Amino acid sequence: MSLIVFGLNHKSAPIAIREKLAHLNEMTVPEVDGYSLEVVPLCTCNRVELYYSGPEKDARASFIELLARKNLKYDTLKEYFYEFKEKDCVQHLFNVASGLDSMILGENQILHQIKNSYKEAVSKNLVNKQLHSLFQKTLEVGKKVRSLTEISGNHVSIASTAVDLAKNLFGPLNTSKALILGAGEMASLVAVHLHENGVEKMFFINRTESKAADLAKRFGGIALSYDYLDDLLADCDIVISSTSSAEAIISKSMMEKAINKRKERAIFAIDIAVPRDIEPECREIENVFLYDVDDLKNVVNDSFSHRRTEAKKAEGIIYNEVNEFMDFIRELLVVPHIKKLKERAKLQCTNELEKFFTKHPELTPELREACEKYSRQMAAKWLHEQITNLKEHGSSNSLNLDNLSLNLDLNPVKVSRYLKHSPMYFAAKQFKGTGTE
Numbered sequence: 368m369s370l371i372v373f374g375l376n377h378k379s380a381p382i383a384i385r386e387k388l389a390h391l392n393e394m395t396v397p398e399v400d401g402y403s404l405e406v407v408p409l410c411t412c413n414r415v416e417l418y419y420s421g422p423e424k425d426a427r428a429s430f431i432e433l434l435a436r437k438n439l440k441y442d443t444l445k446e447y448f449y450e451f452k453e454k455d456c457v458q459h460l461f462n463v464a465s466g467l468d469s470m471i472l473g474e475n476q477i478l479h480q481i482k483n484s485y486k487e488a489v490s491k492n493l494v495n496k497q498l499h500s501l502f503q504k505t506l507e508v509g510k511k512v513r514s515l516t517e518i519s520g521n522h523v524s525i526a527s528t529a530v531d532l533a534k535n536l537f538g539p540l541n542t543s544k545a546l547i548l549g550a551g552e553m554a555s556l557v558a559v560h561l562h563e564n565g566v567e568k569m570f571f572i573n574r575t576e577s578k579a580a581d582l583a584k585r586f587g588g589i590a591l592s593y594d595y596l597d598d599l600l601a602d603c604d605i606v607i608s609s610t611s612s613a614e615a616i617i618s619k620s621m622m623e624k625a626i627n628k629r630k631e632r633a634i635f636a637i638d639i640a641v642p643r644d645i646e647p648e649c650r651e652i653e654n655v656f657l658y659d660v661d662d663l664k665n666v667v668n669d670s671f672s673h674r675r676t677e678a679k680k681a682e683g684i685i686y687n688e689v690n691e692f693m694d695f696i697r698e699l700l701v702v703p704h705i706k707k708l709k710e711r712a713k714l715q716c717t718n719e720l721e722k723f724f725t726k727h728p729e730l731t732p733e734l735r736e737a738c739e740k741y742s743r744q745m746a747a748k749w750l751h752e753q754i755t756n757l758k759e760h761g762s763s764n765s766l767n768l769d770n771l772s773l774n775l776d777l778n779p780v781k782v783s784r785y786l787k788h789s790p791m792y793f794a795a796k797q798f799k800g801t802g803t804e
Contacts, residue, residue, distance in 0.1 A: 369423045370456040370501065373430045373448060374409075374416030377470050380447035382661045386642035387439060388415040390613070392484065394436060396493065398429040405498045407488040409463075411480050412525075412553075412641040412660050413470050418460065420497040423452070454693050457501065461685045464509035466518060470664045471525055472674045473518035476552070478509040500696070508688045515684060518677040526556035528663050529637040530564055533605050536635050536656060541565035546599045548608040548616060550578035553639055557607050558586050570599050574610070600625035606636040608644035619648040626654055637663075705754055716746045 375385065392408035396417070399406045404421035406429070417433070419426035431441045441448075451459045459468070464481050466473040485502040488494050494502075513519050530540075537543055545566050547554050550573035561569060569588035573579035576592060583590035591599065593616075600606065600621060610616060617636075622645075626634060633654045638645040643659055650657045720742060724735060 369426070369452060370418070370420055370497070371423055371426050371450060371452045372416055372418045372456045372459060373427075373450050374414060375444075375447045375449065376414035376416075376468065377661060377664065378468075379449055380444075382641060382643065382659055384444065384447050385413075385415065387444075388434075388437070389642045390611070391415055391417075391433065391437065392487070394433060396429060397432040397436070398425060399493055401492045402495050404429065405495045406493050407485055407498055407502060409481060409484045411477065412639060414463075414468075416463075418456070418498065418501070420495070420501070454689060457692055458685065458689045460501065460505050461508045461689060464505045465512040465681050465685060466509075467678055467681060467685075470660070471528065472671055472678060473513075473520075474524050475513070475519055476524065476556075478506065478513075479552075481509070482506055496699070497696070500699070501692075504688070504692050508685065511688070512681045512684055516677040516680045518674055518681050520673060520677070524556065525639060525660065525663055526553060527560050529557060529607060529639065529658070530560040532637065532658060532663075533635050534564065536633065537604060539565060540605075541567065543604040544568040544570070544602060545605040545607065546570045546572070546603040547582070548572050548606070548644060549610040549640070550575065550582050551609060551611070553609040554607075555582060557609065557637075557639075558582055558588075561605070561607075562586050566605070570595075570603065572596060572599070574612075597621060597624065600634070601628035604632070604635060606634060606645075607639065608637070609639040610644050612640070612644060613642060615642075615644060615646045617645040617649070619646050619652070622646075622649045622652055622655055626652055629654075701757060704757060708753060708757065709750065712746055712750045716743060 375388070377385070388410075390410070392410040392415075396406050396408065398404060404425050405419065406426075407418045409416045409418065417430055419429070434441050434444070460481075462468045464478055466475070466477060469477050481502070485494070485506075488498075533543070534540060540561065543566055545561050545568070547558055547561075547569060550571065554571075554573075558569060558571075567587070569583070569586055571579040571583045571588055571590045572593055572595070573582075573590075574593075576590065579590040582588065596616075600617065601624070606617075608616065622634070622636075631654055633656060636645055636649070636655065636657045638657065638659045641660065645657060645659075647657070647659070649655050720739060723738070724730065730738070
């Protein structure tokens with residue numbers, strides 16, 4: 368059984384590549400039965416990852432086939448992907464959950480996204496014992512890091528960074544109008560920061576109009592349909608888009624019409640969506656300031672110096688947690704082999720005793736009881752040595768457990784060899800020496 372993750376993120380691939388893999392988590396992952404091959408897909412605006420447990424060959428074939436079903440070739444995109452196995456896979460996921468691998472160091476949203484991805488995989492019967500253990504531990508580690516360090520201190524997020532950029536352009540935002548496309552968690556977070564920074568006029572558009580209405584009610588804004596998009600683009604100073612649309616919602620021509628109506632008044636646009644909601648060519652338009660999620664990593668403020676210090680503490684916590692988890696996994700892998708070994712030991716010991724008693728019918732009940740006692744003690748001692756050996760070898764290479772278990776198999780010759788050193792043989796010889804038959 369192996370752990371392996373295939374993925375890409377904001378560090379390994381630009382948004383133009385990442386958006387090709389958007390909504391990969393909504394597709395059926397091929398060859399996964401939730402038993403011999405498990406999987407948990409994790410997809411956010413900054414990463415697409417699939418965590419597998421099972422034979423590495425099967426996991427790789429599954430991932431390549433999944434890409435093919437999206438009309439993507441693994442070999443073409445190979446340079447953007449990373450893969451981590453076993454301990455490295457565990458450490459990577461713990462880093463992700465703790466915010467160490469996020470665009471915004473220490474951000475909290477990723478832990479929530481991991482939890483939801485895990486729950487979704489469980490609901491689809493894609494998860495068995497090993498990934499259950501991994502993801503439950505991951506959520507525990509993510510919380511522990513945040514409780515024992517201040518890596519999430521001085522609150523910074525993609526949403527807050529987007530609003531800070533708007534303030535840099537317009538100054539105080541109390542007279543600005545904002546248009547928010549989308550009604551998911553990110554849109555809600557953006558609305559919170561806009562509201563906290565004095566934006567009083569907010570317009571909400573979403574494919575599901577009732578969700579837009581809920582946000583409008585919460586922040587004292589106005590919910591409208593997409594029919595009003597052109598008019599709102601011309602009227603609003605700030606446009607923040609975070610929908611799950613597969614195609615761009617705002618084209619270059621739409622933005623050009625809007626900026627012409629505004630008579631040189633700037634439009635500040637943040638496109639948080641992956642795939643992007645706003646055509647990147649809009650950057651070419653004068654007085655349009657367009658940023659996407661990759662741009663945000665270049666404008667993170669100075670509060671990160673403290674977070675980087677706390678990240679060192681987090682790394683120490685994760686190092687210990689990874690080692691503890693790997694010990695747990697090795698123990699988990701060894702348990703079935705130990706169980707089989709004990710069953711074989713008990714059976715062989717019983718068989719050897721029966722043979723011995725058949726060969727020596729002259730033994731009294733007291734001697735038979737003594738023989739049983741000492742022989743089982745001797746077998747237990749031998750078994751302890753073999754289990755210790757099994758655990759040690761299992762810890763160094765879990766892939767050899769099956770072979771090792773077979774090599775340690777009990778057989779009559781081995782048991783007889785050990786029993787010949789036990790007191791029951793001496794008892795039998797002594798009994799014969801008395802001349803009593």
